[in-house]
Amino acid sequence: MPEKMIEAVRIGKEFTSNFKRLEVLKDISFSVKKGSFTSIVGMSGCGKTTLLKIICGISNPYSGQILIDGEGASKAGRNHYFGIVFQEPTLLPWRNVYNNIELPLELNSCPRTKFKADDLIKLVGLEGFENVMPHELSAGMKARVAIARALIFHPSILLMDEAFNNLDEITRSNLNLELLRIWEEIRTTVLFVTHNISEAIFLSDRIIVLTPRPGTVRKIIDVNLPRPRNKQTRRLPEFIEIVENARELLT
């Protein structure tokens, strides 16, 4: 049964700085199906990252309600529903690849099923690099390590915050394919934040287009392109059409 994994109801968020009120998010509602791949697309500064932080329960306070698998976000967080990948790989430079991936395991004993670090290394294609230090890795490989680390607790939801932003075009499209392969293997729910429209459409079942600040939902577009997707997908007329439509919405 395709149930709702994430349900956001009228989310709003304000920051106050220097006595000025800044409304970042306003009245955001959407839901994400279990096991689906959803992207949030919007221009820089529209509060995409803030929205992710609210969903995984590390940003308080906010107005509205987040339900994760039917539960409140803070309760869901305690059960390790989340894995997160940031724009920067944020690896610990004093730990090798293997120990970076295992870091979350050292933090607390938790009842969730765990992946073995070895299996994850195989899954993200880093065999043979277990003992390599982060500064010896390319940007693309660092991103792979960050993905493996996020998956260690077998998260119900994988959050990715512009994870491939700092990569060159070729590495980026390679990692897009890799991410889809990984996702198809573990079938977790993915919420992917990006400002790259064609990347979002290439990856996702649905994209949520946000308006500039204050961020609010402009439109939710279903992407009904066939899977598995590959390099040819980007050349399909349907793909190009959706990209053009989404681009109209953002400008």
Add this chain to the structure above:
Amino acid sequence: MNLKRKIGLIKEKYLPSLVFVIALLLLWELSVRLFSLPEYILPSPFMIARTILKFRKILLFHTSITLFETLSGFLAGAMLGFALAVLICMSNFFYRTFYPLLIIIQSIPKIALAPFFVIWLGFGVLPKIAITALVSIFPVLVNTLHGLVFVKQELIDLMKVFHASKIQVLFKIRIPSSLPFFFTSLKISIVFSVVGAIIGEFVGANEGLGYVIMISSTNLNTSLMFSALFLLGAMGFFCSGFVSLSEKLLLPWHKEAKDA
């Protein structure tokens, strides 16, 4: 082959400064001879070397005293500085209580405090160690605190997602990230420490290289003064070399890891 390359690298790294120092010494020696300067104004490097050899036993004793004061003060200052940095980083209470006071103390020239330490702690090595510790504590405290506090927000967020405790964030993220800053501050502090020990000896002592400089200056024994100066320089050089070396050995990841 490998050894050859290593020697080549060392040559490339140290040869220019070595050549420069030797040239400088030669120039010094020549001008002293050329202008026939009297020894009490400016002794030549040769005379200084002769003095060091002549008084080697006494000089060795005084060097060991100053070295002991320097290292004890440095270690005490470094440990205290690091501990205070961790406390201040971990607790808002400590931050609000101690930090303003520390800034005030830091802006007092520590040299001005040296006479007080002599009054309180006497003429032995203790006041020198205290001054040295006081001088070396601040660079360590300020730098380490910076390293502890300014950790990438994303790393902290990551730890939050995995429900890490404050202590886990401290030991797994903050302290390791602060170590490069800590070592940088040690390099500053070790040099300050030598200065601290000498200041302590200037104010009141009956042993140590600072004492040697004071005594030989009243006797117009300039060669002996320069000998003590040379030994001080050598001491500072080797101490800071040791700190740099231990950084390289203990933090091999730091070298190219700035943006990992």
